[in-house]
């Protein structure tokens with residue numbers, strides 16, 4: 001099978017078309033060499049108004065960037081969500097729809113999920129107010145951590161150039177909750 005090659009222009013079109021993470025990920029997965037990934041990131045970098053280096057796009061609006069010795073999640077507007085190993089949703093503005101009335105605002109009757117079993121969680125950027133993600137989950141379900149990338153492996157094994165200040169590949173969300181919310 002011939003290898004598919006994306007020109008910078010095609011990539012830009014794809015990006016302008018507002019790719020969800022799943023599509024972005026499949027494009028990134030299609031990269032056989034660092035050059036194409038670099039082209040992709042280069043286009044994203046040109047689009048954002050801040051200087052921090054993009055390490056990996058997470059969603060249409062969120063990026064993991066290098067900030068000094070840290071890797072933080074940043075919205076395209078510039079708002080920072082902090083350490084990338086902590087689920088950014090914990091630091092987003094959250095609106096939960098868990099009443100029949102609120103669910104019906106989104107779904108025409110009788111299509112709405114039953115508020116006895118389901119709730120819809122909408123996450124917004126505190127900086128620009130854009131809606132970042134919507135999760136429909138069973139009532140009381142833990143906050144979904146969509147994707148924790150193994151950045152060091154990705155850069156070292158895939159791109160062949162390790163990142164500075166290697167970080168332990170670990171979900172730090174529960175530590176964040178204990179420290180920030182429970183004051184433990």
Ligand SMILES: [Zn+2]
Nearest residue numbers: 075077125128
């Ligand atoms: Zn924002």
